[in-house]
Amino acid sequence: MHASSPEFDMPTDEQVHLAAESFRLLADPTRIKVLWALLQGESSVACLAELAGAAPTAVSQHLAKLRLAGLVKGRREGTFVYYSAADNHVRGLLAQALHHADHLDRDLPAEHAHHPRTD
Secondary structure, rough: HHHHHHOOOOOOOHHHHHHHHHHEEEEEEHHHHHHHHOOOOEEEEEHHHHHHHOOOHHHHHHHHHHOOOOOEEEEOOOOOOEEEEOOOOHHHHHHHHHHHHHHOOOOOOHHHHOOOOOO
């Protein structure tokens, strides 16, 4: 039925696999907080741990996975490593997910709703 429509388009198996892997990696509250912070600028593990409310060792483990996925990059300066988002593509995903969450939780007071910038 759908396949007979000339406008019908399905992603390739590889595209589906890679998209699912990205969603799997982003399916963690700490990773979402860390990545959102990094989309706003470079940061250290200690600062990210404070922002995410997590232990620095846990944040380091999350950063390692995000780095392997190509979502985060690191820059060494002496003994410190400063992390940043690898690119801006994930901003749209996170912004949409957070916006969607605002609309799902209708009991959330307006002053606590988070409206991320998407520009």
